[in-house]
Structures are given as C-alpha cells and as structure tokens.
Amino acid sequence: MVDIPSSSSRVLQLRGPQHLFDRLFRSATLFFGLFILLLLGGVAVSLVVGSSAAFSKFGLPFLWTDIWNPATERFGALVPIYGTLMTSLIAMVVGIPLSFGVAVFITELCPPVLKRPLSIAIELLAGIPSIIYGIWGLFVFAPFLQAYVQPFLIATLGHIPGLGVLFAGPPFGIGILTAGLILAIMVLPFISSIMRDVFETVPPMLRESAYGLGCTTWEVIWRVVLPYTKVGVVGGIMLGLGRAMGETMAVTFVIGNAHQIRTSLLAPGTTISSALANEFTEATTPVYTSSLITLGLILFFITFIVLAAAKYMLIRMQRQAGG
Amino acid sequence: MNALSRKLIGAAFVGAISLTAVGAQAADISGAGSTFAYPILSKWAEAYKAKANVGMNYQSIGSGGGIKQINAKTVDFGATDMPLEQKDLDGPGLAQFPIIMGGIVPVINVKGIDAGKLKLTGKILADIYLGMISNWNDKAIAAINPGLKLPDLAIAPVYRSDGSGTTFNFTYYLAEESPEWKDKIGVNTAVQFPQGIGGKGNEGVSAFTSRTDGAIGYVEYAYAKQNKLAYALVQNKEGAFPEPNLKSFQAAAANADWAHATGFKVILANQPGKDSWPMTASTWALVYKNQDKADIGKSVLTFFDYAYKNGQPAAESLDYVPMPDNVVKLIEESWAKDVKGDGKALWP
Amino acid sequence: MAKDLARYARRQRKNWIVLGLSLCATGVGLFFLGAILYALLVEGIAAIRPSLFTEMTPAPGSDGGLLNALFGSAVMTIVGTVVGTPIGVLVGTYVAEYSRGNKLGQAIQFINDVLLSAPSIIVGLFIYQLMVVPMGHFSGWAGSMTLAILVIPVVTRTTVDMLALVPNALREAAAALGTPKWRITVSVCYRAARQGMLTGIMLAVARISGETAPLLFTVLSNQFWSTDMNRPIASLPVVISNFALSPYPDWQRLAWGGALLITLAILCLNITARSLASFGSIKQ
Numbered sequence: 001m002v003d004i005p006s007s008s009s010r011v012l013q014l015r016g017p018q019h020l021f022d023r024l025f026r027s028a029t030l031f032f033g034l035f036i037l038l039l040l041g042g043v044a045v046s047l048v049v050g051s052s053a054a055f056s057k058f059g060l061p062f063l064w065t066d067i068w069n070p071a072t073e074r075f076g077a078l079v080p081i082y083g084t085l086m087t088s089l090i091a092m093v094v095g096i097p098l099s100f101g102v103a104v105f106i107t108e109l110c111p112p113v114l115k116r117p118l119s120i121a122i123e124l125l126a127g128i129p130s131i132i133y134g135i136w137g138l139f140v141f142a143p144f145l146q147a148y149v150q151p152f153l154i155a156t157l158g159h160i161p162g163l164g165v166l167f168a169g170p171p172f173g174i175g176i177l178t179a180g181l182i183l184a185i186m187v188l189p190f191i192s193s194i195m196r197d198v199f200e201t202v203p204p205m206l207r208e209s210a211y212g213l214g215c216t217t218w219e220v221i222w223r224v225v226l227p228y229t230k231v232g233v234v235g236g237i238m239l240g241l242g243r244a245m246g247e248t249m250a251v252t253f254v255i256g257n258a259h260q261i262r263t264s265l266l267a268p269g270t271t272i273s274s275a276l277a278n279e280f281t282e283a284t285t286p287v288y289t290s291s292l293i294t295l296g297l298i299l300f301f302i303t304f305i306v307l308a309a310a311k312y313m314l315i316r317m318q319r320q321a322g323g
Numbered sequence: 324m325n326a327l328s329r330k331l332i333g334a335a336f337v338g339a340i341s342l343t344a345v346g347a348q349a350a351d352i353s354g355a356g357s358t359f360a361y362p363i364l365s366k367w368a369e370a371y372k373a374k375a376n377v378g379m380n381y382q383s384i385g386s387g388g389g390i391k392q393i394n395a396k397t398v399d400f401g402a403t404d405m406p407l408e409q410k411d412l413d414g415p416g417l418a419q420f421p422i423i424m425g426g427i428v429p430v431i432n433v434k435g436i437d438a439g440k441l442k443l444t445g446k447i448l449a450d451i452y453l454g455m456i457s458n459w460n461d462k463a464i465a466a467i468n469p470g471l472k473l474p475d476l477a478i479a480p481v482y483r484s485d486g487s488g489t490t491f492n493f494t495y496y497l498a499e500e501s502p503e504w505k506d507k508i509g510v511n512t513a514v515q516f517p518q519g520i521g522g523k524g525n526e527g528v529s530a531f532t533s534r535t536d537g538a539i540g541y542v543e544y545a546y547a548k549q550n551k552l553a554y555a556l557v558q559n560k561e562g563a564f565p566e567p568n569l570k571s572f573q574a575a576a577a578n579a580d581w582a583h584a585t586g587f588k589v590i591l592a593n594q595p596g597k598d599s600w601p602m603t604a605s606t607w608a609l610v611y612k613n614q615d616k617a618d619i620g621k622s623v624l625t626f627f628d629y630a631y632k633n634g635q636p637a638a639e640s641l642d643y644v645p646m647p648d649n650v651v652k653l654i655e656e657s658w659a660k661d662v663k664g665d666g667k668a669l670w671p
Numbered sequence: 672m673a674k675d676l677a678r679y680a681r682r683q684r685k686n687w688i689v690l691g692l693s694l695c696a697t698g699v700g701l702f703f704l705g706a707i708l709y710a711l712l713v714e715g716i717a718a719i720r721p722s723l724f725t726e727m728t729p730a731p732g733s734d735g736g737l738l739n740a741l742f743g744s745a746v747m748t749i750v751g752t753v754v755g756t757p758i759g760v761l762v763g764t765y766v767a768e769y770s771r772g773n774k775l776g777q778a779i780q781f782i783n784d785v786l787l788s789a790p791s792i793i794v795g796l797f798i799y800q801l802m803v804v805p806m807g808h809f810s811g812w813a814g815s816m817t818l819a820i821l822v823i824p825v826v827t828r829t830t831v832d833m834l835a836l837v838p839n840a841l842r843e844a845a846a847a848l849g850t851p852k853w854r855i856t857v858s859v860c861y862r863a864a865r866q867g868m869l870t871g872i873m874l875a876v877a878r879i880s881g882e883t884a885p886l887l888f889t890v891l892s893n894q895f896w897s898t899d900m901n902r903p904i905a906s907l908p909v910v911i912s913n914f915a916l917s918p919y920p921d922w923q924r925l926a927w928g929g930a931l932l933i934t935l936a937i938l939c940l941n942i943t944a945r946s947l948a949s950f951g952s953i954k955q
Contacts, residue, residue, distance in 0.1 A: 018853075019851070022851050025853035025856070025857075026769055026852070026853070029768070030765055031761075032758050032761040032762045032765065033762050033766065033770070033775070033776070034779075035762070036762055036786070037779060039820065040785070040786065043793060043794070046796075046797050046800040046801060047793070049798065050800055051799070063720055067515070069515045070511070070512070070513040071515075097696065098696045098699055099696075101693035101694075101697065102693070102696050102697045102700050105690075105694055105697040106697070109650065109694065118697070120942060121700075121704060123945065124704060124942070125704050126366045127940075127941040128881075128934060128937070128938075129880075129881020129883070129908065129933065130883065130884070131881060131911055131929050132711070132881065132933070132934050134709070134915070135911065135927070135930055136706075138530070138916075139534075140913070143534055146534075146535065146536065147351070168535060169477070170477030171536075172520060172538075174534075175518065175520075200797035216682050217686055218685060218686040218690065219686070223806065227591050229721070240534045242788050246788075246789065246790025246791070246793070247790075248792045249884055249912065250799050253916075257484035257520070257521035258484070260518065265549075268520045268521065270521075273790060277792060277887055278485060278523050278761055279484075279486075280799075280888045281355075281391070281888050281891070282385040282386075282389075282391060283391060283486075284486060286386075289391075293796060296796045298788075299790060299793060302786060303788075303789060303793075304789070307785045307788050308781070308785055311784050311785060315781075336711070351897070351899075351902065353902070364729070365730040365731065365894055366730040366731065366732070366733075368730065369729070369730040369894075378894070378895035379894075380897070382891050382903070383913075384891075395804075395807070396807050397803070397808045524916065525918070526916040533918075546918045550918035571789045635676070641731070
C-alpha cells in the first residue's frame with residue numbers, strides 16, 4: 001500500500017465525474033452530428049416511401065408525362081419540372097448579371113463608408129420572407145407588368161421571328177416570366193454576397209500588379225479577378241439556382257398554377273413547389289398524394305445535386321484561398 | 324449584450340410556461356373543405372363561439388381536401404360541394420347532409436361591360452373554356468348581346484387549380500349544355516382545363532379575375548359580390564336570363580326533391596323553372612356514423628343545429644340560401660338514425 | 672500613337688460603361704428593396720391599430736385582428752428555436768472542436784450546408800409523413816418541429832464559423848490549468864464566441880418567422896384563439912397567405928398589416944444580427 005497524498009487523491013476523485021462529463025459531452029456532440037446525417041437520410045427515405053404508390057403505378061414514364069388529371073388519376077411530372085427549370089432559368093439569366101454588378105460595385109467602386117450599409121441593404125432582400133414577395137408580386141408587381149411591361153414585350157420582341165413565340169399571347173400579368181423575375185430578385189443577395197466574398201480572396205498582389213501594368217478596373221476584374229475566382233463564382237451561382245428551384249410561396253402567388261406547357265413565357269404554368277403548396281392538403285386519393293410526394297422527391301434530388309455541386313466548388317475555392 | 328441574451332432566455336421561459344399552462348379547452352371542433360361555404364361557416368363559427376364558447380375551426384382547403392381530411396380523420400367533419408356516391412360513403416362509414424346552398428356566377432373583368440350586362444349561354448361558356456372562343460368580340464358572343472359594345476380583347480379564362488365542388492357544379496352545367504365538353508373534359512371536382520390560369524380556391528379565382536384584364540372566372544356568388552366583380556348572366560333551361568340573387572337561387576333550390584334522394588344527393592345545377600339560376604349548388608357536411616369521441620360528435624351536430632335554426636340571417640346577408648325548415652327536419656331525423664357514439668344515438 | 676490613344680479611349684470607355692452598369696445593378700437591387708418596403712408601409716400602415724393586437728382573426732365582414740396568429744407564430748417560433756438551437760450548437764461544436772477536420776466532420780458540415788439551402792417545403796413533407804399522418808391530425812407541435820429542423824443548419828453554420836475564430840492559445844491556456852475539455856468548450860470557447868453564436872440564433876429566428884409553405888400542411892390554421900399545441904393553431908404567415916388571396920378588402924388589409932409586422936420584425940433581427948456580427952469580433 002502506497003500512501004497517496006490527500007491532495008492528489010482529491011484530484012483523482014474530481015477527475016472521475018469530470019472525465020465522465022467529458023465523455024458525455026463528446027458523445028452528445030457526435031450523436032447530434034450523426035443526427036444531421038440521419039435527418040437527411042430520413043427525409044430521403046420518407047419521400048421514397050411516400051412515392052412508392054405513384055412509382056409502382058406510373059413507373060419511370062412519370063418523369064416525362066405531361067398529364068396531371070386528378071379526375072382520371074393520371075399524373076406526370078413533366079409540367080412542374082418544366083416550370084421549375086424555366087422559372088429558375090429566367091431567374092439566372094436576369095439575376096446573374098445583376099448580382100455580378102452588385103458584387104463589382106461593392107468590391108471595386110463603393111466608397112468604404114458605404115460598403116457595410118450597402119451590403120446589409122442588399123442582404124436584407126434575402127431576409128424578406130417568400131410570402132412577402134408573394135403578396136407584393138401579386139398586388140404590385142404583376143399588375144405593373146401586365147399594364148406596362150408585357151404589352152411592350154409583345155409589341156416589340158413578340159414580332160421577331162423565332163424569338164416571338166416566347167412573348168406571344170395575352171398579357172395576364174401572372175405567369176412563368178413574372179415568377180422568374182421575382183426569383184431573380186430573391187436570389188440576387190445570395191449570389192452577390194458569395195461573389196463579393198470570393199472577389200475579396202484575390203491576393204492584393206495580383207490586383208496591384210495588374211493596375212501597375214496600366215489595366216483599367218474592368219480589365220482587372222475580367223482578366224485577373226474572375227479567372228482567379230471562377231470556381232467560387234460558379235459555386236455562388238449554383239447556390240442561387242438551388243434556392244430558386246425550391247422557392248415556394250412567392251412563386252405560388254404569381255405563376256398562375258396552370259398544369260400546361262406553353263412556349264410563351266407570358267403564359268401561366270406551375271412549378272414543383274407551387275404544385276405541392278397548392279394541392280397537398282386536398283389530394284384525395286392515395287395515388288394523388290403519392291404523386292405529389294414523388295414531385296417532392298424529384299425536387300429534393302435536383303436541389304441536392306445542385307447545392308452539393310455548389311458547396312463542392314465553394315470548398316475548392318476556400319482551399320485555394322487558404323493554400 | 325448579456326442583457327439581450329437574458330431577455331431571450333426569459334422569453335423562451337415565458338413561452339415554455341405558457342405552454343405548460345395549457346388547460347383542456349372546451350371540446351373545440353374542426354372542419355375543413357369547401358371554399359364555397361367558407362365565408363358562411365366562419366361567420367356561423369364566430370356567432371357560435373360567442374354563444375356557446377365552443378370554437379369551430381374551419382379551414383377552406385377545397386372540397387377535395389375536405390373529403391381527404393375526413394377520410395384521414397384529421398378533422399371532425401369535412402365539407403364538400405360534390406355529394407359523395409353511396410359506395411364512397413359506405414366504405415369509410417360516413418354520413419352526409421346538406422348545410423347551405425348558393426349560386427355560382429361567371430365573373431368577368433372587361434372594361435366597359437358592367438355587372439349583369441353580358442349574356443352567355445352554356446355552350447358559349449364551354450367554348451370559351453375550351454379555347455375555341457378566344458376574343459371578347461367573337462361573333463357568337465355578339466349574336467346574343469345585340470347593342471353591347473364588345474372590345475377587341477383576349478379572353479383569359481380563370482379556373483380552379485384545386486379540387487373543388489364549385490368546379491364540379493360548373494362543369495356539370497357545361498357538360499349538360501355542350502356535348503363537346505362532356506366528351507373532351509368531363510365533370511369532376513378537378514378537370515384538365517385546356518387553357519387559362521388556375522386560382523386556388525374561390526379566393527384565388529376572384530383575385531386573378533379582378534387583377535387580369537379580359538379575364539373570365541366562375542366563383543361562389545358571395546365572392547363576386549364582396550369583390551364587386553362584374554358577373555355575367557347565364558341562360559337557364561327555359562331560355563331565360565335570370566339575375567343571380569337569392570330569389571333565383573331559391574327558385575332553383577325549391578324544385579329540388581330532398582326527401583327522395585339517398586344521402587341527400589341532389590345536384591341543383593340546371594334545375595327547371597323560368598326563374599331558376601342555372602348554376603346553383605349546395606355544400607354537404609361529412610361526418611362519421613360511428614363517432615370515436617361521442618362528445619366531439621355531439622358538438623358537431625349541435626353546431627349545425629344552431630346554424631340551421633339561428634344562422635339564416637347571417638346566411639342571407641352573405642347571399643347564401645339557408646336550408647328550408649322541412650329539409651332541416653329531414654336532416655335531423657337522419658342524424659337520430661345514423662350518427663352514433665359509444666353505441667348510442669347522439670341526437671337529439 | 673493616335674492608334675494607341677484611340678485604343679486607350681476605347682478601353683476607358685468600356686471600363687466606364689461596365690462600372691456604370693454595375694452601379695445600375697446596385698440601384699435595381701436597392702430599388703426593389705425600397706419598392707417592397709414602400710408597398711408594405713403604404714398598404715400595411717392602415718391596418719396597424721390597437722385591435723390588430725387584441726382581437727382574433729375575424730370572419731368576413733366582421734372586425735378583428737391577428738392576436739391568435741401572432742401568438743401561434745410566437746409560440747411555434749420559440750419552441751422551434753429552443754429545440755433547434757442546442758442541437759445546432761452541439762453539431763457545430765462537434766465539427767469545430769472534436770472532429771478537427773476528419774472525414775465525418777467534413778461530411779456533417781457538407782450535409783449541413785446543403786440542408787441550409789434545401790427547400791423548406793420538403794421539410795414540411797417530411798414532417799407530414801413523420802408526424803401528421805401517424806398522429807392523425809395537424810398540430811402546432813408538427814409546425815414547431817418543422818421550424819426546429821430549419822433552425823439547426825443556420826445555428827450549426829454560425830457556431831462552426833465562430834468557434835473557428837477562437838484563438839487556440841485560449842484553449843491551450845485553459846488546458847494547461849488542468850481544465851477538462853468540456854469545460855474549455857463551454858466556459859472558454861462558447862464565451863469567446865457567444866456574440867457570433869447569438870447572431871446565428873437571431874438569423875435562425877428571422878429565417879423561420881416568415882416560413883409559410885411547410886406550415887400549410889403541418890399546422891393548417893385556426894380561426895380562434897387556441898393554446899393547444901396538439902391542434903391546428905393560427906400562424907401569421909399562413910393567415911397572411913389565406914387573407915391575401917381572399918376577396919374581402921378587410922382581410923386583405925389585415926394581410927398587409929401582418930406582412931408589415933413580420934417584415935419589420937425580421938429586418939430588425941437581421942440588422943441587429945449583422946451589426947452584432949461586425950462588432951462582435953473575438954477580443955484577442
């Protein structure tokens with residue numbers, strides 16, 4: 001028997017519960033870390049289970065069938081998929097140049113005093129909830145488009161052979177184009193803030209050298225900054241795309257909920273998320289509900305791929321900046 | 324900074340306390356379904372809450388939704404504008420009874436044409452929704468509206484994007500008047516409209532119609548009136564064009580034979596009679612014949628009893644047609660026979 | 672020489688055009704922010720009166736307010752935040768403090784960032800399958816859980832970012848004093864990063880207080896005052912959505928009023944959170 005000095009035995013006694021706490025705390029963090037992975041898995045599994053009825057009835061052709069008829073219980077996902085892709089495409093065509101402009105302005109032109117307030121103001125656009133964009137879109141933006149913008153588009157672009165089909169038909173005010181434009185405003189803050197962040201990772205040395213050679217600001221952006229940050233910029237764009245595809249309420253209010261594919265961008269349509277928001281509580285039969293859940297699964301799949309790709313690119317960008 | 328986090332924690336604490344302090348409220352009841360009957364049901368619910376202190380929470384999610392949710396037992400009653408077939412009632416063990424009647428009117432948004440000035444026939448309406456008539460100055464419309472100045476303006480048909488009894492009654496009338504409609508589109512709570520804009524609920528159709536130049540939609544009369552939308556007249560079975568109002572809805576309802584219809588299944592669309600409004604409709608409530616919770620079942624019946632007996636003025640103020648007393652008597656007799664809880668009849 | 676000058680002028684012109692366009696783009700962004708806020712103020716101000724905060728959502732043609740919706744939203748937001756925040760903090764702690772860059776930590780961070788932008792309506796579907804169907808009815812609890820799931824990624828993200836800013840010297844100093852690891856994390860790291868983490872919580876609250884889509888088929892709504900979380904409960908976003916699409920002018924006014932309230936609350940949260948984040952850099 002060795003006499004342990006009382007002080008150290010006290011330390012040992014303390015260590016017991018402390019050690020236990022350590023283990024517990026660590027396990028808790030690990031448990032919830034795994035919980036996140038489980039959550040994603042759970043979402044995927046629940047959607048797959050929910051979609052089985054529709055899948056067994058329609059099979060793969062569900063993806064390219066353009067019928068959506070609750071009365072005869074025939075469903076297909078083509079129309080909402082088309083609407084989702086089309087509105088997101090418009091959002092990107094309009095949103096990317098805008099976001100790029102905002103990012104360039106904030107990083108290159110803006111007086112330092114204004115930098116923060118301006119960044120916050122643009123990011124506030126991201127804070128405004130989807131539903132607010134929705135009612136604003138329905139009550140303010142769509143009537144404005146119907147009265148002024150769409151007639152102009154029909155009268156000008158509508159007469160150009162080829163391009164004209166995109167701007168044919170009566171100006172309803174609500175439709176694919178309106179939804180796309182609202183989405184463009186909604187993704188602007190996301191894309192521009194990421195662009196701004198990656199622009200700021202460019203080593204000052206590169207910038208200064210280019211300026212030293214007599215480049216204009218635009219040439220520095222175009223030939224130095226963009227090539228250096230292209231992965232991050234594309235990542236930011238993909239993130240905006242993923243957001244646009246999943247947007248629900250804003251689109252539901254202004255797209256017109258029509259299960260149809262028209263060549264005209266002015267025509268009403270529907271997206272996956274707006275179809276879900278509109279029809280989920282009232283799908284009467286198991287097949288109908290299951291078809292809607294299958295739409296959800298498709299949306300989950302598409303957005304997961306897009307967001308994962310975006311994330312991957314941004315991580316690569318970070319490594320480049322760090323290394 | 325610390326004060327702020329303390330405040331946040333305090334707020335969370337108060338929230339938690341208020342949740343634990345939740346007592347059992349009086350047996351509130353919930354219903355969902357028809358948007359057609361929503362305004363009157365929420366009006367009745369408000370009055371009933373004030374009188375009996377029982378909340379009847381009704382959510383307008385469309386008739387299809389009402390049928391779905393009562394089948395899933397997420398609500399205590401469903402409300403549908405399309406009566407269910409006997410087999411669909413017997414499967415889950417449901418009883419149905421009518422609660423209110425009203426009219427569906429076509430509404431238009433055409434500058435220069437006021438309410439009640441434009442006449443339409445069932446065939447023209449069907450052709451508009453089929454996309455065969457696409458401009459307001461079409462010959463067919465001009466032919467029955469001599470003297471009315473019709474603009475050169477594209478027609479934007481607005482329909483219901485959700486499963487709806489209003490659509491059922493509307494398409495029922497169109498199919499009666501247009502063979503082509505019957506073949507191509509059919510009659511249902513949701514059909515595949517060949518073109519146009521879909522609005523969710525009567526609310527959505529009203530909103531889209533009032534916001535779109537050249538639009539035509541079909542909504543429950545209360546919505547048209549509240550929204551000050553211009554309605555069009557529709558030709559009835561006798562070839563007349565009655566004004567849509569309580570009188571013409573009642574005329575259509577008066578001809579209905581409730582006593583001999585199984586499950587109170589009477590379609591009020593296109594009823595005979597010179598003064599009958601051709602697109603009259605009613606809403607049915609769906610309840611389980613065997614109530615899992617007797618007190619809830621009793622609560623639902625007591626609510627409707629109150630609505631039948633005290634809710635007429637509210638109904639008429641919103642331009643609905645209340646169920647006539649003799650029909651109410653039939654309905655309450657059927658309750659006494661059909662609706663049970665704990666093995667006993669819940670009514671009276 | 673002249674050719675060079677011309678080329679120089681062309682380059683300068685191009686530069687000015689592009690920079691001018693970028694100024695325009697910023698203007699467009701700010702214009703829309705202004706337009707939305709302006710519409711909200713103009714339409715919503717009319718609805719802001721005492722009755723808005725004291726009365727229940729009315730039947731058509733009656734007077735009323737949004738009290739039940741405000742209460743329902745507040746309770747669900749609080750419950751969602753209270754449930755989601757600790758989970759988010761723990762996940763963030765694992766990624767930043769314990770995983771130290773191993774494969775699992777990276778995977779968790781990756782998935783979390785995907786969840787951060789995932790469509791909320793999908794989360795609603797998930798909870799519908801998981802809670803509403805088995806329970807047999809819509810409920811405030813289902814809505815709260817939906818919101819909790821949306822809170823987690825936001826809090827996780829900011830926790831990771833903030834803990835990464837805590838200098839290692841602090842951890843080492845504490846460890847040298849014989850402090851156990853969990854105490855270091857809680858008393859040293861959390862304390863140093865608390866401002867940033869609070870920002871994260873505020874952003875999460877801002878994010879969920881306007882969520883509508885997933886509540887449509889998890890909570891439904893309620894015309895009356897209800898404190899029963901086991902039944903449908905009114906919430907501001909859902910009421911706004913229902914009332915905005917209604918044909919009744921007084922309902923539409925209430926919808927605008929509610930929209931104004933929600934937006935102001937969220938903007939305040941956002942501005943506070945962002946200014947906190949800027950001042951809340953770690954004191955070295």
